[in-house]
Amino acid sequence: MQETFQSVLDPLPVQQGTGPNETGVFRGDHDLNPASSPARGVIYKPAAVLVPIVYRDHGVSVILTRRATHLNKHAGQISFPGGRAEASDLTPVETALRESHEEIGLQPRNVEVVGRLNTYLTVTNYSVTPVVGFVDPGNDLIAEEGEVAEIFEVPLEFLMDAQNHRKHSGFHNGVERFWYAMPYKDYYIWGATAGMLKDLSERVPAK
Structure with a gap:
């Protein structure tokens, strides 16, 4: 399966991104909200x-986290492990692996990175590089209580099935905004996380 993913993913970046990737292709919160398309010149x-994708006896899963409820931003939301790049991170891969180690105790040596998805631009002016990697199923994961309330897994097949993809909406400052959502059991996967999974689902060949 790693070979299949490698063939449909973009090559790994060699430097940190401050906007759309080198091909000029990007996804973002604007996908369903054209009026909020990124402005030119924004850094x-x-x-x-x-x-993180992991093989289990019962199938292939994606590891996700529920953010701690006391955080000032995105409290309680479902997300991938990751975060803002630090000065010592030479590439997005280093950022993703460092943050994953800090947040869920995932050892970098236990991840086989196979490629990346499109850059995801947020309305808060972050350029997020989604790095795809296969995780050793024997790795013991431990949530960092200051940031992560729960670590859980969702079947890859569920997330890749277009029938499980929704478009939801709500009002912010009187303006209706739309987003992707992939509700799974008691977990509401939405926003940037769902948008990145949507990108992945459009690349993975249907069964």
């Missing part, structure tokens, strides 16, 4: 997340 803050 985005580089960030990266890991899209």
Whole structure:
């Protein structure tokens, strides 16, 4: 399966991103909200997340986290492990692996990175690089209580099935905004996380 993913993913970046990737292709919060398309000349803050895929006896899963409820931003939301790049991170891969180690105790040596998805630009001016990697199923994961309330897994097949993709909406400052959502059991996967999974689903060949 790693070979299949490698063939449909973009090559790994060699430097931190501050906007659309080198091909000029990007996804973002604007996908369903054209009026919020990124403005020219904006310098985005580089960030990266890991899209961790793991083989289990019962099938293939994606590891996700529920953010701690006491956080000032995105409290309780479902996300990939990851975050803002630090000065010592030479590439988005380094950022994604460092953050994954800090947040869920995932050892970098236990991840086989196979490629990346499109840059995801947020309305808060972050340029997020989603790095896809296969995780050793024997790795013991431990949530960092200051940031992560829960670590859980969702079947890859569920997330890749277009029938499980929704478009939801709500009002912010009197303006209706739309976003992708992939509700799974008691987990509401939405926003940037769902948008990145949507990108992945459009690349993975249907069964």
